[in-house]
Amino acid sequence: MTPPRPLATLTALLVPVVLVNLWIYARFTVDDAFITWRYGLNLIHHGIWAYNPDGFDLTQAYTNPVFAALSILPAALGLDMVLAFKLVSLTVLIVLAMLLLREAGDKLRMGFVLALLMAVPATVAH
Numbered sequence: 001m002t003p004p005r006p007l008a009t010l011t012a013l014l015v016p017v018v019l020v021n022l023w024i025y026a027r028f029t030v031d032d033a034f035i036t037w038r039y040g041l042n043l044i045h046h047g048i049w050a051y052n053p054d055g056f057d058l059t060q061a062y063t064n065p066v067f068a069a070l071s072i073l074p075a076a077l078g079l080d081m082v083l084a085f086k087l088v089s090l091t092v093l094i095v096l097a098m099l100l101l102r103e104a105g106d107k108l109r110m111g112f113v114l115a116l117l118m119a120v121p122a123t124v125a126h
Contacts, residue, residue: 014112014115014116014119015115017115017119018115018118018119021118021119021120022118026086029082029086032063033067033082033085035051035061035062036062036063036064036067036068036071037067037068037071037075037081037085038051039051039062039068039071040068040069040070040071040072040073040074040075040076040081041071041075041081043072043075044072044075044076045075067085070085070088071085093118097114100113100114101114
């Protein structure tokens with residue numbers, strides 16, 4: 001009988017932690033995201049790239065212009081903004097995990113590192 005590998009055991013223990021964190025923190029959205037998404041909504045609904053659709057205050061309130069620009073697509077398609085960006089985030093995490101696992105010499109160790117990364121609530125929430 002082969003003794004269990006410590007890294008495999010730790011990885012197996014982390015899986016429930018990752019799933020619980022995904023369940024809890026995937027429902028959390030940072031408030032700054034709503035500020036950013038409002039630019040895409042205002043562009044589609046009012047034709048102006050601003051936080052307020054009246055055009056009086058042209059101050060830029062977003063902190064991430066890439067996501068502000070990406071928010072145009074869900075707004076134009078009438079999709080739920082939060083769900084659309086949760087799916088984008090999940091896709092990015094999956095692609096990152098696949099790339100890291102492909103390049104890793106020790107797949108089990110990289111799986112453990114990825115599980116550890118996903119077990120941190122700040123990673124999942126943001």
